[in-house]
Amino acid sequence: MALIRYQAPELAPWEAADRWSNLRDDLNSFFELPFWSSFGRGGQLFTGWSPALDLYQNNDNVVAVIELPGMRKEEIEISLHDGMLTISGERKRESSSNGDNAERTERYIGAFRRSIALPTRVDANKVSATYRDGILTVTLPKAEEVKPKQIQVS
Amino acid sequence: MNTLTRENRDGDRAQGEQFIAPPASVIEAGDGYTLEVEMPGVNKDGLDISIENNQLTITGRRSFPVVEGTLIHRESRPENFRRTFELDPSIDADKINAKIDQGLVRLTLPKAEHVKPRKITVS
Numbered sequence: 001m002a003l004i005r006y007q008a009p010e011l012a013p014w015e016a017a018d019r020w021s022n023l024r025d026d027l028n029s030f031f032e033l034p035f036w037s038s039f040g041r042g043g044q045l046f047t048g049w050s051p052a053l054d055l056y057q058n059n060d061n062v063v064a065v066i067e068l069p070g071m072r073k074e075e076i077e078i079s080l081h082d083g084m085l086t087i088s089g090e091r092k093r094e095s096s097s098n099g100d101n102a103e104r105t106e107r108y109i110g111a112f113r114r115s116i117a118l119p120t121r122v123d124a125n126k127v128s129a130t131y132r133d134g135i136l137t138v139t140l141p142k143a144e145e146v147k148p149k150q151i152q153v154s
Numbered sequence: 155m156n157t158l159t160r161e162n163r164d165g166d167r168a169q170g171e172q173f174i175a176p177p178a179s180v181i182e183a184g185d186g187y188t189l190e191v192e193m194p195g196v197n198k199d200g201l202d203i204s205i206e207n208n209q210l211t212i213t214g215r216r217s218f219p220v221v222e223g224t225l226i227h228r229e230s231r232p233e234n235f236r237r238t239f240e241l242d243p244s245i246d247a248d249k250i251n252a253k254i255d256q257g258l259v260r261l262t263l264p265k266a267e268h269v270k271p272r273k274i275t276v277s
Contacts, residue, residue, distance in 0.1 A: 063223060133256065134258065137221075
């Protein structure tokens with residue numbers, strides 16, 4: 001049985017509300033990934049890389065904009081399931097660093113996953129995405145029946 | 155070798171423009187440093203790198219994707235990026251090289267010749 005979080009259509013712009021979905025995702029991925037891969041997050045369970053996500057909607061589309069600097073588009077996975085959009089991927093260490101080199105990093109390296117419940121039904125076959133300047137833009141056209149329609153009074 | 159680069163984390167308030175300091179990584183190799191700074195939404199036109207008195211300042215101005223519609227949920231911040239680093243004097247400032255790819259700025263800062271580690275042969 002899948003546990004789906006109920007999402008009201010009008011989501012208040014409160015950033016902390018999404019931390020619960022991050023918490024669930026973190027717990028899910030914590031058990032899936034090998035134990036040592038949490039090293040990249042500094043061994044902390046509930047923090048780690050959570051890329052910023054903005055969600056827009058207009059009459060025709062729902063658009064998700066995610067900040068993902070320094071990745072290759074082949075490393076990004078986008079999936080849609082039960083009204084939830086999930087973006088995941090893994091950022092690998094690009095430069096060759098041998099053991100002799102001193103290193104100090106604030107950037108998160110490793111796997112990430114973000115999920116967000118979509119406000120309406122979308123047409124999964126028509127979803128498109130572009131990745132430019134480190135920003136991933138996912139355009140999800142709304143399903144026909146949920147688009148607003150004008151009704152003529154005869 | 156113990157001192158990599160010190161950085162200045164004060165938020166810049168020059169001319170009323172607000173900046174946030176982006177996360178960065180420094181790797182030191184024998185012949186130089188590699189500095190990586192994350193600036194999503196910044197491309198070559200919005201990037202400005204300058205050096206003054208051993209201080210390297212990187213400024214990135216975002217070009218936001220134009221999305222028509224109402225905003226339902228927001229986590230990103232609108233401010234541009236700026237960060238200042240104090241350079242190790244062994245860095246040869248004329249040979250600094252910078253590239254930006256998908257919002258990640260990568261700078262190579264080679265050390266001046268005379269400080270590179272070298273082998274000394276025993277005759």
